[in-house]
Amino acid sequence: MQVALFIPCYIDQLYPRVGMATLKILERRGCDVVFPSTQTCCGQPMANTGCSSDAKPLAERFLEIFSPYQYVVAPSGSCVAMVRRHYDEYLEGRPGFAELKAKTFELCEFLVDVMKVDAWGGAYPHKVGLHSSCHGLRELEMGKPSERVGPAFSKPLRLLEMIDQIELVDPKRPDECCGFGGTFAVAEEAVSCMMGTDRLRDHLGAGAEVLTAADMSCLMHLQGLGKRQQMPLQIKHIAEILNESEAKS
């Protein structure tokens, strides 16, 4: 199986270990992983600010760069949602675009839906809280949002539950937003930080030692807040937890 890694710009620059964890998880499963080096950013910051004309060339580049591959996988629900749910505005009808949408996956989705993973090696003896980041949850439908009525499921949770000795904790508000929201974090700094702090307290109150999510952007914001407030909470991307537990086994 050939997989092109899509490593969002900020992960490339600030969280390379998340990219490496993703790479290792996929390689261990026998995927032929490549990182197309001309990739940069999916254009989400521009699109979310309303600057479509600035996002468009990046969407076009994305299509060109990733078209040749069988699958595209990224450790970021939000950036994948950009491709799958919001690229229509720029790329509707372009050759290869329908295929691109169908073959671009967030890491957990890819493991559960495409690789059909049903067991995970290793142990992770920690109390872990999962932050269900909004775009993955609602745009990619990686789980059932708490507002909806229907059978509950969560792909990231399913993966974590496969790990030995992991103890998953339940925050009081299952899927409240962390307040990052891209440029919102800066433009509405006050509300953003209040939301993030509430999120951290909810997880701490539930007994979490480690807070994880399928989106590093939410975690970057939460980590910044937690660190400033000296909260006893480690922050890890889900790829890191999956990789760590397996690497030890």
Next chain:
Amino acid sequence: MKTAQHPEQAAEFVANDARAHWHDQALWFVREKRDRMAVSLPEWEQLRDTASQIKLHTVSRMADYLEEFERNATKLGAVVHWAKDAQEHNEIVLSLLKKIDAKRIVKSKSMLTEECHLNPFLEEQGIEVVDTDLGERIVQLRKEAPSHIVLPAIHIKKEEVSETFHEHLQTEAGNNDPNYLTEAARNHLREKFVAADAGITGVNFAIAETGGLVVCTNEGNADLGVSLPKLHIACMGIEKLVPKAADLSVFLRLLARSATGQPITTYSSHFHGPRPGGELHIILVDNGRSNLMGSSQFRNSLKCIRCGACMNTCPVYRRSGGHSYGTTVPGPIGSILAPSRDSKQHKSLPFACTLCGSCTDVCPVKIDLHHELLEWRGEIRKRGQLPISKTLPMKFTSWMMQSPWLFGVVGAIGRWCLRHFPRWAIYHGLNPWGKQREMPESPKQSFRELYQIHESKKASDE
């Protein structure tokens, strides 16, 4: 005059941490009640689908249904008036009141009359308007605007209600007992009901097929307000229409559950024509709504039944308070409706949102709220109303990201600075990120560098 925008007003609300948390908790409590009610109906998602389809269909044939409604309401003996905007609406109300020389009016909760600023308009004419919904009355006495469309006084604590009632209704100072306060309000309102010359109500649903109206209240104040005086004026936005009486079975089930987590509103009052010896006037108000009808991007927002669920669930609304939006309808739906009237004045509202999408999932008529908010951002950019402090960085980032080489260089410099600069050079007034948050740690190597190493190691291993 520069109107304050959402971020500044929200920051002010958040600054009172205890109060902001109390507000957040109060609304989250309602949201949880709503969740329990929703799951009690296994057919919930199907109901939402049906409601959405009915509303969309109605919007697509609005003109026909409005005419049908007018015909049938007239047959029942009501008089139907049309108002293109707030001004016309207010003039019609005034002329009706003048005809019978009405001086004292009781009004049940109506966001439309708030939207049209009817109260100050009538008060200028020497007419006393009393809001009879308890929450509305509280904000009216405090000379405030409602901060929520279903829970207008949700921002006010019971101690503050006690103070307000002490001042205006001469209740005992410091008595915060909700029963005592409600009783005082009831007695006070009863006097107003008895003395009223006319009753004004909002409308929750108007039925084209029958020409009837439905008004939902929890206090029965709409009933009382229009049962005593002879003149009943019902004010409604044109989007309140549903085609058939049978449609109510869908909407009445959804409305109360979504709004307050009740299975049904305490009073659903149906009005079919005037009561014997009375007069019923219905004012159909456009006030910008037909603009939305013509817009494929925002047409969906006309499906709204004003349940307020999107506000209760919105993590930004809960923490910034309804007044921070500076509009009659706040929260997610308000942030869509307001710019359609004046996008320049309300340009900050579509950005008062993390695009989390909870509103979209909670909305009983399935308005894709967060997508419409995103659409509005693009529209505001297109209209040149986005400040340069936002457009310029995006332009630069886009330009940089089109060159992987440049991106690599800028990234490396940024990381280097982050590692080597002293704290004061990173954490200062121009860095809103760092006000309450640490910057991410800066690694020496980027992913692409690590990947290169990984690849060459793999090659040498083989």
